[in-house]
Amino acid sequence: MDWQTLASQLFPQGHTVHEHEQFLSGTGTVDGETVAVIGTTGHAPIGIEIALTQATAVLATVRTHPGRPILILVDTQGQRLRHRDEMLGINSYMAHLGKCIDFARRQGHKVIGLVYDQALSGGFITSGLMADACFALPDATIRVMGLPAMARITKVPEERLTELAKVDPVFAPGAGNYLRMGGLQAIWEDDLAARLGQALREADPVDRRRALGFERGGRKLAQPVAEAVSSGAHVLPS
């Protein structure tokens, strides 16, 4: 779904979202309340400039509109793969964006992530995955990398990975797999405006993704292991 259609469905009461060089910003109205919108489009590669631009928008919201909810719209091909970005410390720019979002959350801003097209690795962990809760549209693609590249690096034949991907959510791309593993709160099938309103009402700053992944059977060990470490107990056989 393109961002214009998305924005009009999310905000039937109106919005000012606009695009500038793959960066999305503006506001929308949900249940009479103004929501800040920050994001990317066109499968944006996240280089240092767009990471910093998004951080600027988050900080501006925190300074100028304390408490205003923030919606992060995710469409990215991941971090930009250039020598210049690495030389200038792209990990610092991305971490900065992640810290700004985390800070906004701690200042009482409700933060919702929405993968409306594509989400990949570094572009995702410092945006949608830093929100109170992250959602996706049913056709969204979410992955770390494609199976052919994964086959090359892990030296496991691609056919084998493709076969395993059918039963194990741990490698295969797709919103459904991230849902099962607790990385996504839910998939929004219909009435996006109502879904957004509900997400904002239910937003909770506590990170419950491991518990969700356990309940949904997609990550069976993360929760018991973290629990065992934090309580000093052993992992019980599941």
Next chain:
Amino acid sequence: MSSYLECNARERIARVFDTRSFEEFLPPAARVVSPHLAQLDAPVSFDDGVIVGRGLLNGQVVFGAAQEGGFMGGAVGEVHGAKLAGMLQRAVAERAHAVLLLLESGGVRLHEANAGLIAVSEVMRAILEVRAAGIPVVVLIGGSNGCFGGMGIAARCANTIVMSEEGRLAMSGPEVIETAHGVEEFDSRDRALVWRTTGGKHRYLLGDCQMLVADNTDAFRLAALDAIAATQGHAALTLADLEAEHLMLATRLRDFGAAAEPMDIWKTMGIPDPAAIPMLEAHDFTERVQPFRKGAH
């Protein structure tokens, strides 16, 4: 005195923390291994490549973790990430004096990619949770695998990063960039360029790491103690901290955005004889560049 680079994760823990003070949580004897590796015929490790626990640092209770570069390059899978996150949670619950993270990682473990990606984001948030509780988080980087990918981001969520010249901190590895855009973009076999771009000295000059030490475990230990002492009382991230970082990153982009390679940046900074930088010992280096480096408060 031993080389931090040449030590494995357990040896680093033993040498950085007070002698025999470290108690490991969920040790190898618990036999908790990755549930995803066997189906790919990949070997498992009884600690899943990370040691987490609690020890003493000059008598103070400090929680810690060390990633083992020798097992899958220290990459983060479901169990590995959950051990880190659980330790960080416990550090908050038990009001640790500080948390020390000995990072060495290629980032997300591709054999369990989706679980690893979510886990790295959980670790990032858990690090920020520790800081929000007023507990300093200090990262040490000096292993041969460097600190890349999601862990390169997670490292920058800490209060302080201590590196050796041999340590590397970045996002995508040179091989990945070369594969994507060709050898003209980034020649991964040009070791000198790789070090200039991702190594400890360049990171120190830019302000991405706050302390640069010689490659020995004592130097890392002393730097960790200094970093913790300097951070006590203001470990939590504030708006002023974020604004200062924002200014540093915006200024870096403005001043060095057109540079073709790291040595051009060092020249623009005004460092005399930048070509000599790679040859300097840690101590001579930090003395010489002190007036020029960025991000120093």
